[in-house]
Amino acid sequence: MMDALLLGLLLAAIAIGYGLGRLQGVRRKPRHARPSAPSSTLTRDYFVGLNYLLDERPDEAINTFINVLDVNSDTVDTHIALGKLFRTRGEADRAVSIHQNLLARPALAPETNARIQLELARDFMTLGLHDRAQRLLYTLLEQQGDDALRYPAKKLLVDLLEREKEWQAALDLVLPLLKQHPNFSRPAAHWLCELAIEEIHDASRSLARRHLKKALQLDPGCVRANLLLAELAMDNGHPERAIEHLEHIPEQEPAHIATLLPYLRHAYERQDNVSGFEAHLLRLLSKTPYTSVIVALGETVHRREGVDSAIAQVGEHLKMAPSLGGLDYLADLYVESQRQNGREADSRLLLLKHHTASLLANRPRHRCQRCGFTSEALHWQCPSCRHWGTIKPITGIEGE
Ligand SMILES: [Zn+2]
Known part of the structure; x- marks a missing residue:
């Protein structure tokens, strides 16, 4: 099903790219000139891909179609979408190579570059390479750029920090966002409970109590904080x-x-x-x-x-x-x-x-x-x- 979707996307992208190319070619030519012939390489690869498809060899077909699809400003979105598709069907390593290949292009707009970095961080996360994903996200957040990407980048980073049980780092990231994003209050209260448990183990009860009081300030409904205070x-x-x-x-x-x-x-x-x-x-x-x-x-x-x-x-x-x-x-x-x-x-x-x-x-x-x-x-x-x-x-x- 996913292969069919992927192939459909590729075929559509190639067809649109090819159509646009022809159209632009026609517009650029003087009226009396004949329209340019389609690229012979594209045509050959396109039919090689179709052959693979007819032989029920979808992996080879996908590879051939990806090779046909040049990276340019018209197709960069298709490449990003392809990377996402590979990741969701469990081939995050292929998604990494697509996204890294895109980042190697020098002429990318800063917003596009940031979008690809975010996708690459998601690929690393799927592969369990949390350190690399974390480093990439911190670098992305240090860059001045598209505000619309900062929130998903922070959300992803919070998810990573949670998985790594880096509660304080997650809190540092989220506390300044609480006014705008109150949905983080409940998780933040639980991270404070986690920190309190660590402090109890380290025999620092007063610090633990401070964390738990703060947890109740952030989320007055935090049952866990009251249970820990009772303990x-x-x-x-x-x-x-x-x-x-x-x-x-x-x-x-x-x-x-x-x-x-x-x-x-x-x-x-x-x-x-x-x-x-x-x-x-x-x-x-x-x-x-x-x-x-x-x-x-x-x-x-x-x-x-x-x-x-x-x-x-x-x-x-x-x-x-x-x-x-x-x-x-x-x-x-x-x-x-x-x-x-x-x-x-x-x-x-x-x-x-x-x-x-x-x-x-x-x-x-x-x-x-x-x-x-x-x-x-x-x-x-x-x-x-x-x-x-x-x-x-x-x-x-x-x-x-
Ligand atoms: Zn659930």
Whole structure:
């Protein structure tokens, strides 16, 4: 399909170039002169290419057509488009030679030169030659030139710096752009979180905290910054401050309640405050009755008052927010209750439990809101679409 597209583009380009050449030739000649004959080399190569095509040898046909197509101001766009096509069909090395060949031409306009450099940087990136792509983009950005190219060049450079985990360099590039391009605020907040994690590893907690505060300034919805601030507060022996940070998360993004629960439990356990944890869970339930909260509450009541109280509590909450995960947990509680009462678990109950468990088995826990990528673990940057903060816990009847 791509070969057909490539060949179509080449044939059209050659035909147009040939047509233009003839037309210009005719215009330049005096009226009485005969129009010039087509170049014999072009004609010969053109038919050689067609022969390859008819013999179903598209690679040879493409090579022949490229040789026919001279580089000049009329065809430079076609060459750039060809390079792009080679890159998208996985032949970035051929794209590199086309783009480098173009750059070797001395008479290119500065804007054209910049466009080709940008394409060449994309080729290097596709080939995994990140250093070369990076150097080329920094050189391109140092040049005074076409403003329209500066933004795509910076965007590409940011992508490269992210892949190389050069968070500070990415921030340096993006911070001056935020007013004009607020879409960078969310990734920038995550880069600050990444820097904070590095600082925590280097035992520089105050610097880590500064990064996280700045992350929240850039993106007030950054759940990750609050989770990290809560972790820092716990490490410093302040569970009450950790709870304060965690309290912001349901307002930032309710779906992340499932993410914050283990942190919340840990903070209340550190305070030895089970009733505080229970009250906090009830507060969360009154706003958003997620399965993970119902199960966490059931586990607390189970430990404190026993299995039958947990059954009553969980049963009541599931009436308002039924879910497969909740039903599965309730079945567990019933099985345990029967065993505690010295009875064998009811076979019908075990069958029900078997069904709920198999329905839940292999279900992903997280999904990217942008591209639909699913995973068991929470990734802050989607491995598929590379957007930050778009993966969230799956909620609803089959969620969590
Ligand atoms: Zn995604």
